[in-house]
Amino acid sequence: MDNTLPSGSVHGASFYEERGHYRGILSWILSTDHKRIGILYLCSVLTLFGAGVLLGFLMRLELITRGPTIMGPQTYNEIFTLHGVIMLFLFLIPATPGVFGNFFLPILIGAKDVAFPRLNLLSWWVYMAGAVLAITSLFTGNGPPDTGWTFYVPYSLRTGTNVPLAVFSIFVLGFSSILTGINFVTTVHRLRAPGMGWLRMPLFVWTLYATSWLQILATPVIGVTFLLVIAERVFGIGIFDPAKGGDPLLYQHLFWIYSHPAVYIMILPGMGIISEIIPVFSRKVIFGYKAVAYSSIGIASVGSLVWGHHMFVSGYSYTAGVLFSFFTFLVAIPSAIKVYNWVATLYKGSIRVDTPFLFALAFLVQFSIGGLSGLILGALSLNVFLHDTYFVPAHFHYIKFGGGGFAFFAGLHYWFPKMFGKLYNKKIANYALLISFIGFNTLYFPMFLLGLEGMPRRYYDYLPRFQPLQVVSIVGSWILVLGLILMFGNLIRALFKGEKASANPWGGATLEWQTPSPPPAENFEKIPVIEHGPYKYR
Amino acid sequence: MFLSASSIIGKEIDSVLLLISGICIALFAVIIFITLYFVIKYSRERNPNPTDIEGNPPLEIGWTVLSIVLVLFMFYWGWTGYRKIKTEVPKDAFVVKATAQQWLWSFDYENGKHTNVLNLPVNRPVKVTLNSRDVIHGFYIPTFRIKQDVVPGAEKYIWFTPDEEGTYDLFCTQYCGLGHSGMLSKAVVMSGEKFQEWYSGRTEVPKVALAAKSIEVMVEEGKELYRTKGCIACHTIDGTKLVGPSWKGIWGSRVQVISAGEQREVLVDEEYIHRSEFEPQADVVVGYPPVMPPQKGLLTEEEIKAITEYIKTLK
Structure with a gap:
């Protein structure tokens, strides 16, 4: 790989050429350079994303006819479980912090590396260990878990499938997430360049900071919960199993105390990417910097108090339902403020509609639909109607994939020239985005309508009246896959055949654009001194 | 809408x-x-x-x-x-007890009636108490816009007032395993008089009479039980493999089963079918997952006889 990539600049060798003590693959998997670790994460998370897409594609295809089409119900149930586990724990949670956080956080604050480079490498290794365990769980025991990614008890205690190993793999992945969080929090606190006050940090750094706190504080809860699930299965101690006097709702609370904040771990850094892209392509300072920065902290704090909105029909207390709905509506406000500020930034800008900006627009449309449909689900009586129907997968795919996933793609197209020193074909990238956007909406919008028609989720088979919308959605999945293949094919081609990128192809003002593309091993020849905010273009 | x-x-x-x-x-x-x-x-x-x-x-x-x-x-x-x-559950609500299990619904009324579809009078508040025999299920009738998880070990309830006669879909919405999407029933809303007529009618065919029943009647009953007791979710009658073996041609055949870890061959006869209903994990047909819920307490001896007679006809 080293030989195919160009040297970054006349000033010195890029980080691709500074191999450190090792050669070949070892120069990657034993490197403590945050940029190399970022690339390691990129390769790992994209491989698993590919696997997740394939599973999602098969899952959709199965539903094109009623009854068995290409698989039996057991396989279908295993596939939707794996699709969820892979996409959430192995792709979305580590993706943006692991790839762009690692690569750009130190550069954006004018540092040479993260605070604990060896710990950083360890968190990638722990991530890989978790991924290997997760894959092992497919082929050992009685096969992959068939519980859904939520592992609800008592079903997950009774199924014969390989639940213990699968939840243990998520336990291990949690460690990786916590280590990254600790590293980033310390880095932001201690390693900012001289002059970079908190209010001069790029907004992506603010979102990583908020996300890191969530990773540190929320992840241990899922670790404890899954250890209890394992103990329950192995020793039958009766904490969750009602047949032994346990309480299944306790499990749901513990699970969502982590897994709801986890949704913000997935989306917050994506919001940060969008906050970087919009000012650059409008060539003006972001509107309401403080509001955008503090709203990240607001989302992380209030977002930690809304887990119970997954349980409105679980049979917990009426008061709990009212409180959780109230907080759910409150958490909409900081998200809405971010959207208003992005739109206001466009006002009186000088907008260049370039590829990363188009990705940001697609994000804005899809994230808005996702967020607003969340208000429908957050309203108590409407939730009683729509919970556990197709309306819910429609809503969260708009947030997590249409929002988080597309923000990741936006970041990839924004920072690709910096990371690899190459330019991709923008025309093909724009077409790929258009096809993916059409595919995405054809795939997921009909699911809102299926939900309103009352079709429950996680159904292997369905009533005839649901078929027309299912078929539309399935055709959407084909279009989306086509768009994704084109998108990634274009980027892979650019790695080998792309034109050489200049240091600052988009005219950005943040620090990463002041280093060569790709950056040298130590990022800066001299640690910069910061004299103004991050979005000063003139 | x-x-x-x-x-x-x-x-x-x-x-x-x-x-x-x-x-x-x-x-x-x-x-x-x-x-x-x-x-x-x-x-x-x-x-x-x-x-x-x-x-x-x-x-x-x-x-x-x-x-x-x-x-x-x-x-x-x-x-x-x-x-x-x-x-705000009305005090005069008509109470029905719903029981969920993998993967079927059953309903018990205060006068002892027992059904697999939820029969209700129109324009009268109904309180459904919800109980699960195994894992969490979800009680959902989309046209009534109501849903409530059914949690084992803790009785929950839901109430509503149906205001239009008709037959409506009833789904399980909390994922409960292999047969989740087949865990369907109906809510049948009738006029007050029609409901009374059904509700106060003869409770069930007297059990003593069952023995004297003709084979033809038992076959018909078995056919009905196949549908209403949820067998249909996992067993076909046309030879297609689902979760469990198809019933077509199974009577009198020899099948390979796993019994306590050992593989052996058994003849499908009355005794085998009886054992499969009450202790399904005792002999699991090779190539199928061991997921059938035991029917003890759910099927009577007479009902198993009726199902057996029905299986005999599926050549």
């Missing part, structure tokens, strides 16, 4: 749905319209010189306050229906 509501609370929920989704669609339209308008109006060609605007406190306070008012408004309207569902 695509699927019209057929309960009083359902109609209220529909108005709230219309109100809240109306607000959401309007907000979406405004955000996207302004975005596109700015993108076109302030394109680099039309506006080469941008103006830096760091913020505008009155505008920012304005949209924050407006957002707070809007979300509190929506929160309130969502709450009203939930309050009715959760706290």
Whole structure:
């Protein structure tokens, strides 16, 4: 790989050429350079994303006819479980912090590396260990878990499938997430360049900071919960199993105390990417910097108090339902403020509609639909109607994939020239985005309508009246896959055949654009001194 | 709405749905319209010189306050229906006990009637108490707009007033394993008189008479049980493999089973079918998952006989 990539600049060798003590693959998997670790994460998370897409594609295809089409119900149930586990724990949670956080956080604050480079490498290794365990769980025991990614008890205690190993793999992945969080929090606190006050940090750094706190504080809860699930299965101690006097709702609370904040771990850094892209392509300072920065902290704090909105029909207390709905509506406000500020930034800008900006627009449309449909689900009586129907997968795919996933793609197209020193074909990238956007909406919008028609989720088979919308959605999945293949094919081609990128192809003002593309091993020849905010273009 | 509501609370929920989704669609339209308008109006060609605007406190306070008012408004309207569902069960509600198990529903009435579909009188409040025999299920009737998880070890309830006669789908909405999507039933809403006629009618065919039944009657009963007891979710009668072996041609055949870890061959006869119903894990046919729930307490001896007679006819 080293030989195919160009040297970054006349000033010195890029980080691709500074191999450190090792050669070949070892120069990657034993490197403590945050940029190399970022690339390691990129390769790992994209491989698993590919696997997740394939599973999602098969899952959709199965539903094109009623009854068995290409698989039996057991396989279908295993596939939707794996699709969820892979996409959430192995792709979305580590993706943006692991790839762009690692690569750009130190550069954006004018540092040479993260605070604990060896710990950083360890968190990638722990991530890989978790991924290997997760894959092992497919082929050992009685096969992959068939519980859904939520592992609800008592079903997950009774199924014969390989639940213990699968939840243990998520336990291990949690460690990786916590280590990254600790590293980033310390880095932001201690390693900012001289002059970079908190209010001069790029907004992506603010979102990583908020996300890191969530990773540190929320992840241990899922670790404890899954250890209890394992103990329950192995020793039958009766904490969750009602047949032994346990309480299944306790499990749901513990699970969502982590897994709801986890949704913000997935989306917050994506919001940060969008906050970087919009000012650059409008060539003006972001509107309401403080509001955008503090709203990240607001989302992380209030977002930690809304887990119970997954349980409105679980049979917990009426008061709990009212409180959780109230907080759910409150958490909409900081998200809405971010959207208003992005739109206001466009006002009186000088907008260049370039590829990363188009990705940001697609994000804005899809994230808005996702967020607003969340208000429908957050309203108590409407939730009683729509919970556990197709309306819910429609809503969260708009947030997590249409929002988080597309923000990741936006970041990839924004920072690709910096990371690899190459330019991709923008025309093909724009077409790929258009096809993916059409595919995405054809795939997921009909699911809102299926939900309103009352079709429950996680159904292997369905009533005839649901078929027309299912078929539309399935055709959407084909279009989306086509768009994704084109998108990634274009980027892979650019790695080998792309034109050489200049240091600052988009005219950005943040620090990463002041280093060569790709950056040298130590990022800066001299640690910069910061004299103004991050979005000063003139 | 695509699927019209057929309960009083359902109609209220529909108005709230219309109100809240109306607000959401309007907000979406405004955000996207302004975005596109700015993108076109302030394109680099039309506006080469941008103006830096760091913020505008009155505008920012304005949209924050407006957002707070809007979300509190929506929160309130969502709450009203939930309050009715959760706290205002009428004292004179007609009570039915629903029991969920992998993967079928059954309903018990106060006078001892037992059904697999939920029979209800129109225009009378109904309270359904919910019990699960195994894992968590979800009781959901979309046209009534109500749903409640059915949690083992803790009785839950839901209430509503059906206000239109008809037959409506009843689904399980909490994922419960292999047969989840086949865990369906119906809610049948009848006029008051028709319901009374059914409710006060002869409870069941007297059990003593069953022995004297002709084979033909038993076959017909077995056929009915196949559908209503949920066998149909896993066993076909046309030779197609589902979760469990098809019943077609199985009678009198020899099958390979796993019994306590050992593989052996057994003849499908009365004894084998009886054992498969009451202790399904004792002999599991090779190639199928060991997931059949034991039917002890769910099927009577007479019912197993009827099912056996039915299986005999499936050549």
